[in-house]
Amino acid sequence: MTGYIHSIESFGTVDGPGVRMVIFLQGCPMRCQYCHNPDTWKMAGGTPMTAEELLKQFESSRNFYRGGGITATGGEPLMQLDFVTELFEAAKKKDIHTCLDTSGVMFHRNGPDYLNKIDRLLEHTDLVMLDIKHMDDPKHKVLTGQSNENILDFARYLSQKEIPVWIRHVVVPQITDQTPDLYRLGRFIGELKNVKALDVLPYHDMGKVKYESLGMDYPLKDTPPMSKEGAIAAKKIILSGIRDVRTGVPDRYCSQF
Numbered sequence: 001m002t003g004y005i006h007s008i009e010s011f012g013t014v015d016g017p018g019v020r021m022v023i024f025l026q027g028c029p030m031r032c033q034y035c036h037n038p039d040t041w042k043m044a045g046g047t048p049m050t051a052e053e054l055l056k057q058f059e060s061s062r063n064f065y066r067g068g069g070i071t072a073t074g075g076e077p078l079m080q081l082d083f084v085t086e087l088f089e090a091a092k093k094k095d096i097h098t099c100l101d102t103s104g105v106m107f108h109r110n111g112p113d114y115l116n117k118i119d120r121l122l123e124h125t126d127l128v129m130l131d132i133k134h135m136d137d138p139k140h141k142v143l144t145g146q147s148n149e150n151i152l153d154f155a156r157y158l159s160q161k162e163i164p165v166w167i168r169h170v171v172v173p174q175i176t177d178q179t180p181d182l183y184r185l186g187r188f189i190g191e192l193k194n195v196k197a198l199d200v201l202p203y204h205d206m207g208k209v210k211y212e213s214l215g216m217d218y219p220l221k222d223t224p225p226m227s228k229e230g231a232i233a234a235k236k237i238i239l240s241g242i243r244d245v246r247t248g249v250p251d252r253y254c255s256q257f
């Protein structure tokens with residue numbers, strides 16, 4: 001089988017544990033306003049590669065990847081579900097750690113065939129890095145062009161299946177930094193049983209340059225970067241939501257209380 005690869009980062013250090021070969025797959029149905037990789041959106045244009053070719057490249061530098069592995073990201077890797085499954089199955093045969101970095105937006109429960117395919121992929125996935133971009137669905141639609149329904153459902157599904165997950169959230173001034181939204185994100189995460197890490201990242205505008213070079217309008221051109229302190233404060237609010245839900249404290253922002 002052939003996958004369509006946007007690019008490969010040989011020595012990634014932020015997309016999963018250890019040093020990793022990070023494989024950016026072509027295609028994404030989301031249109032996040034802060035996306036750094038708008039050139040991955042269209043399915044057309046990637047370089048066709050097989051799982052064997054990718055793993056050969058990994059094996060040629062295997063010593064550098066001790067404690068690491070491979071990460072499939074994008075774009076949205078679940079747009080090429082069959083290919084990523086083949087890649088991860090082959091990787092596990094070689095005892096390579098596998099990480100799926102996804103928005104989860106492709107997930108659905110419409111029919112057993114799709115769920116069987118997802119289960120087969122998850123059997124060969126050591127870690128999922130899941131981006132939750134906004135807890136509020138209308139705001140999520142504005143930010144990404146898609147509902148968060150499938151994403152939250154995928155998070156619940158991964159929890160049921162006990163697949164280790166790192167949650168990532170980007171804090172954007174005036175878009176994803178409102179206290180009730182962050183707190184509810186925490187409450188949502190607090191219900192999950194498989195979360196191993198929470199990465200709260202400050203929004204930065206380094207993607208701007210790419211939009212300019214592609215002749216595209218940058219949607220957040222009037223939004224300033226988020227400070228590190230702002231991201232730390234946001235993380236504290238998320239953590240308070242996690243704590244509250246786990247200790248039975250009612251939602252502090254629900255008007256009923």
Ligand code: SF4
Pocket residue numbers: 028029030031032034035036037038040074075076103
């Ligand atoms: S999900 Fe990722 S690749 Fe897709 S638009 Fe959003 S940030 Fe970009």
